[in-house]
Amino acid sequence: xxxxGRSRSPRILQKILRAGRIFPVLAGLALAAPAFAAQPGxxxxxxxxxxxxxxxxxxxxxxxxxxxxxxxxxxxxITAESIRRSGAASLPEALRLAPNIQVARIDARNYAITxxxxxTALENKLLVLIDGRSVYSPLFSGVFWDAQDVAIDDIDxxxxxxxxxxxxxxxxxxxxxINITTKAAGATPGTLASISADGTSRVGTVRHGGELxxxxxxxxxxRTMLQEDLDSDAGARSATGMKRTQAGFRADWAGLTVxxxxxxxxxxxxxxxxIRIAGANLLGRKTVLLASGTEVTAQAYWDFTQRDQPNxxxxxxxxxxxxxxxxxSLGSRNRLVAGAGVRMAFDRIANASSFAFLPGDLDLxxxxxxxxxxxxxxxxxxxxxxxxxxxxxxxxxxxxxxxRLAWKTAENxxxxxxxxxxxxxxxxxxxxxxxxxxPPVVAGVPQFVIGGGPQFASEVANVAELGYRIQPxxxxxFSATAFATRYxxxxxxxxxxxxxxxxxxxxxxxxxxxxxxxxxxxxxxDWRLSGGAVVQRVRTELEKGSRDLSAAAGxxxxxxxxxxxxxxxxxxxxxxxxxxxxxxxxxxxxPAVPAYSTLDLNYxxxxxxxxxxxxxxxxxLDSRHVEFGRSGLxxxxxxxxxxxxxxxx
Amino acid sequence: xxxxxxxxxxxxxxxxxxxxxxxRAQAPSEDAVKAVYLFKMRNYVEWPATAAGPAGGRTxxxxxxxxxxxxxxxxxxxxxxxxGSGVTVRRLRIGDGIAGIDILFIGQGAWSRAAPLVAQAHDxxxxxxxxxxxxxxxGSIINFRLVDERIRFDxxxxxxxxxxxxxxxxxxxxxxxxxxxKEK
Numbered sequence: 001x002x003x004x005g006r007s008r009s010p011r012i013l014q015k016i017l018r019a020g021r022i023f024p025v026l027a028g029l030a031l032a033a034p035a036f037a038a039q040p041g042x043x044x045x046x047x048x049x050x051x052x053x054x055x056x057x058x059x060x061x062x063x064x065x066x067x068x069x070x071x072x073x074x075x076x077x078i079t080a081e082s083i084r085r086s087g088a089a090s091l092p093e094a095l096r097l098a099p100n101i102q103v104a105r106i107d108a109r110n111y112a113i114t115x116x117x118x119x120t121a122l123e124n125k126l127l128v129l130i131d132g133r134s135v136y137s138p139l140f141s142g143v144f145w146d147a148q149d150v151a152i153d154d155i156d157x158x159x160x161x162x163x164x165x166x167x168x169x170x171x172x173x174x175x176x177x178i179n180i181t182t183k184a185a186g187a188t189p190g191t192l193a194s195i196s197a198d199g200t201s202r203v204g205t206v207r208h209g210g211e212l213x214x215x216x217x218x219x220x221x222x223r224t225m226l227q228e229d230l231d232s233d234a235g236a237r238s239a240t241g242m243k244r245t246q247a248g249f250r251a252d253w254a255g256l257t258v259x260x261x262x263x264x265x266x267x268x269x270x271x272x273x274x275i276r277i278a279g280a281n282l283l284g285r286k287t288v289l290l291a292s293g294t295e296v297t298a299q300a301y302w303d304f305t306q307r308d309q310p311n312x313x314x315x316x317x318x319x320x321x322x323x324x325x326x327x328x329s330l331g332s333r334n335r336l337v338a339g340a341g342v343r344m345a346f347d348r349i350a351n352a353s354s355f356a357f358l359p360g361d362l363d364l365x366x367x368x369x370x371x372x373x374x375x376x377x378x379x380x381x382x383x384x385x386x387x388x389x390x391x392x393x394x395x396x397x398x399x400x401x402x403x404r405l406a407w408k409t410a411e412n413x414x415x416x417x418x419x420x421x422x423x424x425x426x427x428x429x430x431x432x433x434x435x436x437x438x439p440p441v442v443a444g445v446p447q448f449v450i451g452g453g454p455q456f457a458s459e460v461a462n463v464a465e466l467g468y469r470i471q472p473x474x475x476x477x478f479s480a481t482a483f484a485t486r487y488x489x490x491x492x493x494x495x496x497x498x499x500x501x502x503x504x505x506x507x508x509x510x511x512x513x514x515x516x517x518x519x520x521x522x523x524x525x526d527w528r529l530s531g532g533a534v535v536q537r538v539r540t541e542l543e544k545g546s547r548d549l550s551a552a553a554g555x556x557x558x559x560x561x562x563x564x565x566x567x568x569x570x571x572x573x574x575x576x577x578x579x580x581x582x583x584x585x586x587x588x589x590x591p592a593v594p595a596y597s598t599l600d601l602n603y604x605x606x607x608x609x610x611x612x613x614x615x616x617x618x619x620x621l622d623s624r625h626v627e628f629g630r631s632g633l634x635x636x637x638x639x640x641x642x643x644x645x646x647x648x649x
Numbered sequence: 650x651x652x653x654x655x656x657x658x659x660x661x662x663x664x665x666x667x668x669x670x671x672x673r674a675q676a677p678s679e680d681a682v683k684a685v686y687l688f689k690m691r692n693y694v695e696w697p698a699t700a701a702g703p704a705g706g707r708t709x710x711x712x713x714x715x716x717x718x719x720x721x722x723x724x725x726x727x728x729x730x731x732x733g734s735g736v737t738v739r740r741l742r743i744g745d746g747i748a749g750i751d752i753l754f755i756g757q758g759a760w761s762r763a764a765p766l767v768a769q770a771h772d773x774x775x776x777x778x779x780x781x782x783x784x785x786x787x788g789s790i791i792n793f794r795l796v797d798e799r800i801r802f803d804x805x806x807x808x809x810x811x812x813x814x815x816x817x818x819x820x821x822x823x824x825x826x827x828x829x830x831k832e833k
């Protein structure tokens with residue numbers, strides 16, 4: 001029925017080697033570009049006034065080490081400062097700060113988070129990494145947001161890329177990539193304790209950082225959160241609250257990072273005992289700068305996660321991931337990033353009666369090689385070409401190429417365009433999902449209602465983007481991205497060819513297009529306005545011959561035609577700040593959810609050098625609103641007032 | 650790919666094509682900008698007459714725990730011509746003394762171990778500059794942070810007073826925030 005990864009592994013190498021012939025071609029293309037003039041010298045910074053210096057943009061500290069204003073992608077960075085000033089206490093709530101991402105809260109602990117459409121409770125086209133560790137579940141192809149947490153005060157930045165990122169990040173980075181990066185241990189010395197509470201939730205965090213004997217730094221933290229059950233719009237209590245406790249550490253010395261976390265939680269589920277979750281991970285990363293100027297980064301991690309969901313499944317999943325990446329300059333015009341990686345996952349599932357993942361035990365693997373070259377054709381034009389070859393145990397080799405052009409139209413503006421192919425590779429839920437677990441057998445044929453997806457192939461997206469960024473003055477910046485995507489082989493649920501029940505298949509297509517806009521205006525030194533808007537159209541249709549029975553199986557999307565936000569950050573006096581965020585979210589078609597607007601307010605006060613206080617109110621416009629789900633069953637979010645106290649020394 | 654169906658895209662493209670191309674300026678690194686700030690700080694600080702201070706015309710900038718910032722400082726043309734500018738840069742290690750240092754930059758690599766340095770710096774009216782979270786509460790006077798891809802800084806006037814240093818209003822006006830001294 002389902003082949004395990006091991007039996008096919010010898011073919012991987014052959015395939016990768018064969019596909020490796022692409023590399024010389026790409027490299028040749030890049031090198032053939034015409035010579036370009038020497039880099040103009042740096043602006044003579046020393047000649048600038050203090051004021052001008054404070055307005056100079058600097059190189060971003062991200063992995064690709066390029067100024068954000070040069071990135072050829074629709075990337076928005078949520079800074080630590082904006083998270084602090086928003087009062088957000090959880091990852092999903094912090095993600096609302098990015099104008100290019102759709103966040104819909106489903107209930108007390110579940111979220112539908114996506115970019116560029118395809119929002120469902122089982123959203124599967126967005127890749128999420130925490131400090132380089134993927135938290136995309138190979139079981140149901142998405143993120144269990146209720147199991148993911150980081151100490152909010154330790155976040156350095158969250159890079160939110162809407163659009164394809166597969167050439168660097170691999171399969172499943174179809175509609176976006178979210179990179180959550182925590183601060184280096186040396187940046188969090190001393191002791192911090194914080195407590196945040198509103199009407200229905202409480203979060204407490206303690207952290208301590210210090211120095212290591214070898215000259216490095218470390219921090220340790222522990223965190224616990226409680227989210228009460230919330231009421232539905234019909235007034236019934238929905239058992240979706242949770243509590244979770246997590247602890248971890250990070251140490252950095254001499255280019256080496258070692259970090260790990262462990263967590264456990266209890267999630268409410270209607271009519272059963274709590275869902276129990278637990279997990280742990282350990283990651284090491286070393287960056288070496290060779291004499292040749294080549295920067296090599298090697299990273300390895302182990303991740304364990306358990307989810308014991310009564311009447312559903314009890315999953316124990318161990319993942320091992322190793323990757324190496326090098327970045328080097330080839331001559332004065334080319335910058336090459338290349339790498340390879342292997343991930344293995346050992347999934348052990350004890351199935352319940354209503355449905356099952358079969359076989360219960362399955363070993364999965366992914367192997368990849370990639371390279372991406374950036375050529376500076378001249379002072380204005382850059383060409384970025386790259387490809388990732390990724391092998392997985394379900395569909396074999398996937399080719400994930402991208403071609404990007406960047407044109408510096410003026411000193412302060414850039415136009416870029418991209419064409420990419422990306423896939424969502426099958427997860428266990430697409431291939432191995434059977435219901436019921438032990439069907440009646442008639443004439444030797446098991447009568448499954450849902451009989452897996454033996455032929456389920458990767459969903460494919462071909463994406464074109466056109467972006468523009470401009471900074472008309474030192475105080476104003478603006479970004480626009482237009483995108484058009486064609487999706488093929490989207491998931492449907494079709495009658496089984498053997499005449500019994502349904503199987504997952506790929507008989508739908510989709511088209512999306514839209515425009516993402518955001519900008520920022522520093523009106524006065526102590527007052528900043530920022531805003532963002534997305535307008536989009538998301539359409540899916542069934543192919544001829546499809547008899548898709550369940551729109552809920554994945555192609556039905558429930559996306560707003562538009563959403564926008566406006567934010568004001570005002571320092572009313574030294575140590576006192578007021579932040580306002582107004583959000584508008586368009587209506588959802590199916591299940592129908594009315595459009596809503598909300599206003600959040602956060603007042604921050606540095607009461608003493610050691611004590612920071614913040615008072616916040618959320619959903620201030622209405623007594624309550626709904627974001628997702630069917631009328632009568634969906635959760636209603638009420639106006640909340642809360643407080644956060646942070647003490648440091 | 651259906652890019653032709655995007656009227657906005659066409660509009661944007663037209664708008665951009667009308668703009669003249671210009672030379673591409675590469676964004677400087679964070680460390681380079683911090684170095685220039687350090688170099689310029691002396692113009693906005695008044696040292697007490699009693700301190701060694703740059704009263705004699707020569708400013709000594711010490712850098713600890715931030716090798717790249719030190720390198721960038723040394724590359725500033727005016728610093729290279731130290732005789733002309735009157736600025737000298739000294740790279741320090743955590744155990745080194747700081748006598749004679751007027752401006753001391755303590756990088757993230759050293760901040761967690763810098764408490765004794767900070768105490769000594771206050772005693773001898775050395776301007777302490779840092780780039781670590783919470784450094785102001787640990788006695789730093791000027792603390793850099795990255796805000797929207799720009800290097801900005803916060804000021805603790807309380808620590809400045811303790812070190813008997815006066816900061817110019819021009820410096821204060823550029824700061825993101827200024828923590829005033831507590832009432833005595």
